[in-house]
Amino acid sequence: MSDLAPWAAHPSRSRGRCHAEESGDRGPRDCFQRDRDRIIHSISFRRLRHKTQVFLAPDGDHFRVRLTHSLEVAQIGRTIARTLGLNEDLTEALCLAHDIGHPPFGHAGEDALQKATAGQGGFDHNGHTLRTLMRIERPYPRWPGLNLTWETLEGLAKHNGPVASPAWALAQADDEARLELTTHASLEAQVAALADDIAYDNHDIDDGLRAGLLTLEQIEAVPLVAEGRARLATRFADVPRDRLTGELIRSQIGAMVNDLIAESRRRIDEAGVESVEDVRRAGRPLIAFSPAMATAERDLKRFMYANLYHHPRQLEAAAAAHHVVAGLFAAYRADPALLPEEWRGRLPAEEPGVSRHIADFIAGMTDRYAVARYREAVGPIDLPEGF
Template identity: 50%
Template sequence: MNLARYACDPAASRGRLHEEAMSTFRSPFQRDRDRIIHSSAFRRLKHKTQVFVEHEGDYFRTRLTHSIEVAQVARTIAGSLGLNQELTEAVALAHDLGHPPFGHTGEDALQALMAPHGGFDHNAQAIRIVTALERHYAGFDGLNLTWETLEGIAKHNGPVLGPLPYGLEEYNRIHDLELRTHASAEAQVAALADDIAYNNHDLLDGLRAGLFTDPEVETLPIVGPAYAEVDAVWPGLDHKRRRHEALRRVFGVMVTDVIDTSRRLLAESGARDAQSVRDLRHSVVRFSTPVWQEIEAIRAFLFSRMYRAPSVMEERVRVTRVVEELFPFFMGNPGRMPAAWQEDVARAEGATALARVVADYVAGMTDRFALQEHARLIVGRG
């Protein structure tokens, strides 16, 4: 693998909290990626959704399909920039592990419920999952990921400023992730790949759901020219193929812009190594200003026509109630949590400690399981 000087070199990794022998066949970052893929939390992403609840249709994205798409985009960008693709992929695959059921709606509900107990943050919860809640290995809790992967999960969206959220603060005391600096260029790529993936697949999911039409999205920047290009090359194409060809071009515009802009920024930065990237006072993986402004217009359209669509808002009310009723139920009846959680319950001293255990349990639920448990325990009073 020919890496640029500012890439993260696995041979120079800062290592793991719990020392392990090197793998014979895999680099440290490959090993991280594989552990993430084999984790329970990653498998549960199959039944966690972005915007729509899981049961609404097989064609809509889940957190799992989204994470795979993000990883694919991230590897492409990282490879073009001479960055470490394995580290980039590991961060991309792990970036949504901390999301609770029902997408951002579930997170908003948990944030409100946990406000008296230190709050809830999905990035911090992802760190909690990969450092404590995954309990499969004989020698340690969590996945014992490398410092670079943990750093990327914690701060791929930028430096973590202000009071540290619960989960991140506790871990950072024993394993300093240098949260006040920017992350590696690899982690920055994962963050931009997330933006690219969800903007594109939310357009497609919204079209499939009938929340808006092809003529309406053709009025948007980037999207409209993409449809026009398809019509010029393939006049009379059936609407499904026309839509697919247009949206793959939208993907291409965004990816190409990130690569071109970031290549220039990395060259101008004078970064000599991966640490130099962290020490800069700005990110080096970005969209150009004109393309970012066009993406903002697409995001504004999606916000009003999809994320705040009447049918979606109605569903938000319903699933918010599910989380709001499950949480106090388990606070009052911790013995009703599964046997695997009872040791944590027994160790919890005080309301805040118990609330953390309940939050970990509820946050780990899939959409389907949360709905089933709510029907069994709350509606049916089982």
Template identity: 50%
Template sequence: MDLAIYAVQEATARGRVYPEAESSSGRNPWQRDRDRVIHSTAFRVLQYKTQVFVNHEGDFFRTRLTHSLEVAQIARSIARSLRLNEDLTECLALAHDLGHPPFGHAGEDALQEGMKDYNGFCHNDQSLRQVTRLEQRYVEFDGLNLTWESLEGLAKHNGPVANPDPYLKAYDQFYPMELSSYASTEAQIASISDDIAYHSHDLDDGLRAGLLQFDDLKDLPIVGEALYEARKVMQESSVSEHRSNRLRHEMNRRVIDVLVSDLKKQTLLNIQELQPQNADDIRYAQTGIVQFSPEVGHANQMIRQFLYKNLYHHWRVNRMSRKGRMLVQELFGVLSTNTDLLPKEWQVRLEKAQEKKKKSGAMRVVADYIAGMTDRYAMEEYQRLTDLAIST
């Protein structure tokens, strides 16, 4: 496909930290990046990490893995329609949650609390650590040796970085990513596709779990209209509303269609106004180029607020989250004060960190170890360390 002039181009790619020969199979740099992400340990274990519902709560709820695949599908379709670099977009969508700890945001909150005196914890920064240091698959280097463009997109998943983590600062000095600027159009698409995916699909999971009811949604912008149209189609097709799975899916795909269609239209308007001549014109723009229209952007915020109030803080979800938070807190407490309990390979990492005579390095090793756990492994490790089981 003929790429737009503002797309990330192979001819102007900035390369990798450790130079490598071109792929013998003819893959471009971002196809290689995508494949490395897919084959990474961190990507594989996303299958057993919480999205909203703990993995063992049910076989049909989203996990971090299925969420990442859904983000990639949405992001790639948007990139294709805007004539952007699909492979880079897909890579970033698949990699954006590689640093997420077990038990979703409850686990992240627990690690943030444990690491508050040691530069904190953020799953976005952890994703960068995962692909630059923690993955150990290659003889020549640690990490996955992804391209500059992929690393930039991960570092700026939420936009320009105002107060970067020390690891981001160090990496920026070593391999400059200009953290105060925006990322590429492709990275911006991957980021906003994350919102589209989890808003629409968390509604679906909430309905499936019985924590939300269809009538709760009828006044919610975009969602209410989609629900009305879905019910209308079912009535015209003489399908009973008791077939709630069909109603959910029909509503959900309409929500995604409205959000994606509006995003593409508004982004094209923004591009026409900016008239970028290359990818750097996107990076150094005064604002992000990939946006919803004001009306849909406001509606999207209302969907977010609804989900926080009615799903993420539902008493049943709160119970699951509390157990996950407590478990991660306990694991961090035990392992940070008894680092000799870490597995052998992590003892090696610990020794390297302690050579610098900084406690923050040792605490970071503990956080790295816990962040890489699945929900199930974290529960098993907790039981091994305490002889106490967490009931599910």
């Protein structure tokens, strides 16, 4: 770890874990490496292979799901962290865990749970990530959760920036771990947040083209994509246009990563930080795109929302997904005896605990498990093509 920058998170200076652990002989790993490994071996991480990324319960083997997306985010995050002298293991742990709190069917499922629990504090996937890793996962005999380090919990809580008014789940995590929610997170957490943006900005284009919901002509109307396409046209003048999609995605990821690294170095130097605590007190993010790339990235996002995420076929599928999740919640709330025995046994006696417990159960479901439980608990349902 001697090559870590002074402002990187160093395992020897970790603030530790919520629960004291006995020392054991489990290999020569530092605390952040153990966090990463605990996440990889968790049940909630394995379930990501059957949770929506863009396409609901996709019937094509080549579409991304939450698991493959998380792996792609980790690859991008590791590259950036390594180049900037940051802690690669902590960055990887944050990238791998950042979507663990998503319920089935992605944002459609989250919206359904938020509405169903609005009177009991609501549902937020970021807060639920902390709740899952600190309370719901139970692989150890002496404490709930994975007992991750303070730095990993902090990064998951505020990788998108300081949190002034946390919802109940994140507030509970903060009560237990004192995550200093009003400050910025480590540079490793900031890298994880933008690695996520880089991954889905570009890979969702790939999936949208594969699904036939986007065309090359459409995406080339986006300035960032048009610039990349023009460069490729010069380099590969003899290659058919439809053979260059992969190269376009790769070159665009490269351009965004290189811009991020250059701008982040400039900001770190300008801020004069000398420690990870200086990073938290900096008052602004130090990992960022340049102003020009930030504008281009926002333009790309607007295009994707208008043409892919809000495509009529996607909206039809999202409506069906919302119906499944809302129907499950209503059925379990009306008759908690429908819950599996393990979940019935831990059902709180009153609200808001009852609704939050039911939401915990549903949020852990995969897409296909949710559909199966709906048919079992509610009844038949006709689903759009693609489920």
